[in-house]
Amino acid sequence: MTHRIAVVGSGPAGLTFARVLHRHDHPVALLERDPAPDARPPGGTLDLHEGLGQLALDKAGLLAEFQTLSRPEGQAMRILDTAGTVLRDWRPRPDDRAHPEIDRGQLRDLLLGPLDISWGRGVTQVVPGTGDGAVVHFEDGRRETFDLVVGADGAWSRVRPAVSSVTPHYTGVTSVETSLDDIDTRHPDLARLVGDGSVGVYGANRALVAQRNSGGHVRVYAQFRAPLDRHSGSGPADVEAVRSGLLALFDGWAAPVLGLLRHGTAFVHRPLYALPVSHTWNHVPGVTLLGDAAHLMPPLGAGANLAMLDGAELAEAVAAASGPGDLDEAVRAFEERMWERAERWAKITTAGLERLVSPDPAQALALFEEVQSS
Ligand SMILES: Cc1cc2nc3c(=O)[nH]c(=O)nc-3n(C[C@H](O)[C@H](O)[C@H](O)COP(=O)(O)OP(=O)(O)OC[C@H]3O[C@@H](n4cnc5c(N)ncnc54)[C@H](O)[C@@H]3O)c2cc1C
Numbered sequence: 001m002t003h004r005i006a007v008v009g010s011g012p013a014g015l016t017f018a019r020v021l022h023r024h025d026h027p028v029a030l031l032e033r034d035p036a037p038d039a040r041p042p043g044g045t046l047d048l049h050e051g052l053g054q055l056a057l058d059k060a061g062l063l064a065e066f067q068t069l070s071r072p073e074g075q076a077m078r079i080l081d082t083a084g085t086v087l088r089d090w091r092p093r094p095d096d097r098a099h100p101e102i103d104r105g106q107l108r109d110l111l112l113g114p115l116d117i118s119w120g121r122g123v124t125q126v127v128p129g130t131g132d133g134a135v136v137h138f139e140d141g142r143r144e145t146f147d148l149v150v151g152a153d154g155a156w157s158r159v160r161p162a163v164s165s166v167t168p169h170y171t172g173v174t175s176v177e178t179s180l181d182d183i184d185t186r187h188p189d190l191a192r193l194v195g196d197g198s199v200g201v202y203g204a205n206r207a208l209v210a211q212r213n214s215g216g217h218v219r220v221y222a223q224f225r226a227p228l229d230r231h232s233g234s235g236p237a238d239v240e241a242v243r244s245g246l247l248a249l250f251d252g253w254a255a256p257v258l259g260l261l262r263h264g265t266a267f268v269h270r271p272l273y274a275l276p277v278s279h280t281w282n283h284v285p286g287v288t289l290l291g292d293a294a295h296l297m298p299p300l301g302a303g304a305n306l307a308m309l310d311g312a313e314l315a316e317a318v319a320a321a322s323g324p325g326d327l328d329e330a331v332r333a334f335e336e337r338m339w340e341r342a343e344r345w346a347k348i349t350t351a352g353l354e355r356l357v358s359p360d361p362a363q364a365l366a367l368f369e370e371v372q373s374s
Helices: 011-021 053-059 064-069 104-112 188-194 236-248 255-262 291-295 303-320 324-356 361-371
Strands: 005-008 029-031 043-047 075-078 086-090 102-103 125-126 135-138 143-146 150-151 169-180 198-203 206-210 217-227 268-274 285-287
Touching: 005 011, 005 143, 005 188, 011 104, 011 198, 011 291, 011 303, 029 217, 043 104, 043 198, 043 236, 053 064, 075 361, 086 324, 125 198, 135 150, 135 255, 143 255, 150 324, 169 255, 169 324, 188 198, 188 255, 198 291, 198 303, 198 361, 206 255, 217 255, 236 255, 268 324, 291 324, 303 324, 324 361
Parallel strands: 005 029, 005 150, 075 198, 150 285
Antiparallel strands: 043 102, 075 086, 125 135, 135 143, 169 217, 169 268, 198 206, 206 217
16 A cells, blocks of 8 residues: 655655655655755755664665765864864774765755655644544645655654644753855865864863865854853844854964854854653654654754654655554554654763863863763
């Protein structure tokens, strides 16, 4: 039996779900609010772990292509103190493929392949239990009914209220993001500081992290504890005001480190939100959630990996289910597996954020040493 399946959102979760279903020759409606693939910049770089994101790509038949596109050298990690002294400088072995980096845009194109996305189809709500299935309501007033609607629509999911009344809470940490282009030619000193992968500088309740993307593009994240409304400006007119606010906040840090802020172009303000560590819901036939919609957590390198593995596992379960009862059982069993894995990672990333942006910078270094030796 071919079920009528819709997935809302074409981020890592929705795309992986659709791509694995496609591999199993199962049709799926992929509904995306963005009007076009290039409507927004695709974002920075992601490290995909063996056993998580890489396992999901394997299930999609895309692991070999990922290995060609990804950057194993991007696993390099350097830790500095606020005076600019290098405390640790970890470089990957040549054969290390534990968690290579890939640009989000490259990953999206890889997953997209032959998939057909319905662009400009913003969903406003999903109403389950109508007899014929779950009804998707669109921003343009149209409605469509499916046997299963999968909410892969991120942190502020419009599908989530169909199964859970919980909403994300502010973690107390804000990240302000900026970027530098052509770093090797325009800022060779900063290029050396960042190296092939990432550099993290940790002070009391503040951190500055820079990550190399492909093509000499570097993303910089200034993270600090602050009330929710701090540095809320992010429009082009605010660039110099945000820059001087950040330079004041990081006052006293080594000049080469602050160069990452001085030369950054636009600034984007991202208060970090999370769902409760043990977020679950009473199973609702016809609707489920994946990725950030189900388990938004601090961005410590797990969210996209979990989103992709959720997508791949649910797709395999759906493809294997024949009757309507089988589909519901498959989704129910998937949710149990996803909740258990997500809770484990939510605990790790929540504790990790506490240590990375902490009154005692030695906590951040200790965390990296634990990760590097595991
Ligand atoms: C700065 C930063 C760095 C990160 N680095 C990493 C990392 O290195 N490794 C890692 O694993 N994770 C990382 N993460 C986390 C990761 O980005 C997320 O966990 C991941 O993107 C979640 O994927 P998703 O598909 O669930 O949701 P999203 O990526 O949020 O995708 C949701 C999609 O749904 C669409 N959508 C939203 N609302 C609607 C609607 N109403 N109707 C239709 N479509 C809709 C959106 O347009 C979007 O395309 C990072 C996060 C941040 C903020």
